[in-house]
Amino acid sequence: MKGVLLVNLGSPDSPTPKDVKPYLDEFLMDERVIDVPKLLRNLLVRGIILQTRPKKSAKAYAKIWWDEGSPLVVISERFTAKLRQHTNIPVALGMRYGSMSIQKALQELTGQGVDEVLLVPLYPHYAMSSYETVVVKAMEVQKKHFPNIELTTLPAFYKSxxxxxxxxxxxxxxxxxxxxxxxxxxxxxxxxxxxxxxxxxxxxxxxxxxxxxxxxxxxxxxxxxxxxxxxxxxxxxxxxxxxxxxxxxxxxxxxxxxxxxxxxxxxxxxxxxxxxxxxxxxxxxxxxxxxxxxxxxxxxxxxxxxxxxxxxxxxPCLNDSDAWVQVMANWVNEWQQNEVLPV
The missing domain is CATH 3.40.50.1400 (Rossmann fold)
Structure with missing residues (x-):
């Protein structure tokens, strides 16, 4: 059975230094974000950046935080809900960083009988610190926890x-x-x-x-x-x-x-x-x-x-606009029916 895994960047669980710090730690310790040797990255991130950045970032998050939560998460959830209305296969949402993990999203799909997954990094362009790290992380999680799942990745759609x-x-x-x-x-x-x-x-x-x-x-x-x-x-x-x-x-x-x-x-x-x-x-x-x-x-x-x-x-970004949802639905449905990636 086929299913779709949407993956966006992620967010701290709240706009507080307590929640921002572990989120930034996971993000900045990613070797595709700060691509220096691990020892140096550890010193830079945990010895310097995380000593001051969480408080500053928490203030920035507080300025844009919605009543429902992180705007990126809320928008991504709205987009996912709309997409489900335009396709007849399961759709799950995960984040590269934070508590809404890729592993949880894949678990949601396998719980519905999915064994073929279309991975959709929600980035139009290819970069090692965004698109590539999503693909690599998803493949690592799949290999370790879901070896019977087949992953297919939607290409970067910057010129579709x-x-x-x-x-x-x-x-x-x-x-x-x-x-x-x-x-x-x-x-x-x-x-x-x-x-x-x-x-x-x-x-x-x-x-x-x-x-x-x-x-x-x-x-x-x-x-x-x-x-x-x-x-x-x-x-x-x-x-x-x-x-x-x-x-x-x-x-x-x-x-x-x-x-x-x-x-x-x-x-x-x-x-x-x-x-x-x-x-x-x-x-x-x-x-x-x-x-x-x-x-x-x-x-x-x-x-x-x-x-x-x-x-x-x-x-504003495309967010959960109906036109953008329909484009993604068309890509998903074409993959489901013809096993081709139209992008």
Missing amino acids: PDYIRVLSESIAEGLKDFEYDHILFSYHGIPERHIRKSDPTSYHCKIDGSCCSVNSVAHHTCYRHQVYETTELVKAHLGLPEGKVSTSFQSRLAGDPWLKPYTDYEFERLAKEGKKRLAVVTAAFVSDCLETLEEIAMEGKEQFEEAGGEQYKHI
């Missing part, structure tokens, strides 16, 4: 025509009645070394602005190429003016070169260049989360206005 269509329509809806000077596509940032590590050719990715436009097998696992492709496809779909759209990267750590340009620098640059009305799209995520709701919607607005900007609009 259906995904681009619903993303574009969502952005267009968000731009209604907002006369923008500029649209900034701000994606989650990753270290430049992750790009090179994900390059199967070991030579194509140079992060110099040219390699992304030269066709290569490396693009299948190149986060930088894929996010720029998403921006270009949406721009083409909506007919956005060339000079009014750009791409940037947020959420970096000090000490290493991360993908540029940096979003906070772009807020200042655009405002000082006279862009008074800015719309921001966070297309690295399908569900609004701490990074979109606090870092971009709140802090980003402050940064832009302090630099001289006047009007700022964060376009």
Whole structure:
């Protein structure tokens, strides 16, 4: 029997340092998030970061926390519930980090007789710290606890025509009645070394602005190429003016070169260049989360206005919109009926 496992990032159980600390520990100790030797990672995370970060992060979570719980979890649960209404096979939701584990979700599916699972990492783009770590963790759990289950993984869907269509329509809806000077596509940032590590050719990715436009097998696992492709496809779909759209990267750590340009620098640059009305799209995520709701919607607005900007609009993620649910349902149903992945 077939079933579907949706996996998103995860969340602490509450916006308190007590619950944030173990969540951050699991997240930051992931070798695909902080990819340094374990001893150094342990020293960095447990000896330095976790001494101060939980209290700071808890305050950030408290700013965006809903009555029902973590926005990312609540949105993911709503999306899952809607998806179940559009397919006749079991659908379970797990998180890469936190108490809503992948193991619990697979247990839920096997309890319903499922032995063939479509794994759906809820990330449009391939990155070792997001999409890849979900796949690796799911395979580890499957091998250890559910050896009789067969796993099939949905590919990164960053350029799927259906995904681009619903993303574009969502952005267009968000731009209604907002006369923008500029649209900034701000994606989650990753270290430049992750790009090179994900390059199967070991030579194509140079992060110099040219390699992304030269066709290569490396693009299948190149986060930088894929996010720029998403921006270009949406721009083409909506007919956005060339000079009014750009791409940037947020959420970096000090000490290493991360993908540029940096979003906070772009807020200042655009405002000082006279862009008074800015719309921001966070297309690295399908569900609004701490990074979109606090870092971009709140802090980003402050940064832009302090630099001289006047009007700022964060376009929500796809979340549990009916159109996005229908796209995912179509993919699931096609896999169920034809055993092919349409993405």
